[in-house]
Amino acid sequence: MPAVDKPRAKRRSMPEVSDIHMLNFATRKVPLVFKQNKRAQRIILRLDHGNSSIIVVLPKRTSRDEGKRFALSNKDWIEQHLDQLHEPVPFLHNNIIPILGTPHRISHKPNARGVVWCESEEIHVAGHEEHVSRRVQDWLKVEAKREIEARAYAKAEVVGKKIKKITIRDTKSRWGSCTSEGELAFSWRLIFAPKHVMDYVIAHEVAHLREMNHGPKFWKLCGEICRNMDSARRWLETHGTDLYRYGRF
Template sequence: MRDDPEVTHIEGDPPLAVHWRRSARARRMSLKVSRLDGQITLTLPRRASLRAGMAFLKERHDWLHEVARGLEPPSMVAPGTRLPVEGRLLTVTPAPVRSARIDDDRLLVPEARPAAGAMAFLKHLARDRLASRVSAHARGIDRSPGKLTLRDTRSRWGSCTAAGDLMFNWRLVMAPPSILDYVAAHEVAHLVHMDHSAAFWSLCEHLFPDTARARAWLKAEGAHLHRFRFASG
């Protein structure tokens, strides 16, 4: 069997790039279109042939283009971008500043690196807000969290290790403050229950009573936070 191509390009308006992936666990071929960045992934069982994969793509040509047209396009952060910061839309505005800061409805950023300055500001604000809420929730259940780290993960908004270390997606600071607070409470609750049992959800709702609404917001609006791209320069 020939090696699979890493990417196959499908003609159309617009043309689409399909990423190939083999999986020993897959029982059938499947196509997934990411809501976060629009990436299309074709997953094949280990023994499926290249010819079968190409035929599978051909059969779903029209469906793929229909789905792709319905996705929200990425937004490159640049001067003039309306960027959500704690639920407020601020206009990215280059200014003679060394580091970004909020000025009324503007996010003032260094003139030489507006996108990088905006991202640095968000990460710093996220760490400050998350550290504060994690500390408050942990005190409420008499627990001591471990190290707090920030990442730009696509599959989850936060995680907790068995050692008590907490990871969060820094893009949470773009959401309304209550959403960040919920995710902080969720991960702190894992310091007691390392699962999603009824006892876990009971503790989570004790720490953050509006859990159901926050979860619904993330499901409906969370992908929107990922559409912003922060190219350097």
């Protein structure tokens, strides 16, 4: 088994690289992205769920050719984990994406007036074809913010705390966060998750407004404001990485 690092709560940024090698398998191609890390002691393979690629971390004075040979020597291991690198689902005409867990079809309406609207489990997008992806993503972020804010403020009122600010981001390492100042942040990709999963993530962060820890009191409070906490946690563990596939090309 190759050396593989585990997901961290916070990832350090690495220099951009221009060399991307495609690794061919029977059913698909997977990008190998090479990144230098002076602190690395050995070559490391990492699954990048957000971009459906394999990151090859290269220590100092290690060439990309060496990294490529290392990846090829562990091709069997990569193939065993391909199911974790979901095929991207771009925001394009006729593609299906979940909204709060319910499948919706993207329907391009080039001659329609307006921008984006949803009805009968279809996301209608007006305008030129080249604007469809961006308009769908912008609309999804607005919907995510609306859904998250409504639930977060309601739960904060239940626990007797005030939220200072809510920020919607595109994070890869966590679904939500809470600061001691009462500022909450959430991934807009929660809009794809079932309602009870989004509800749990929001409850988790709101509970931190009273308990800035993961002790027994925290989990008791979290369970009080989220009835399906356990099932939601299991869903995230099993399907969470799937939420990164939507909108990728």
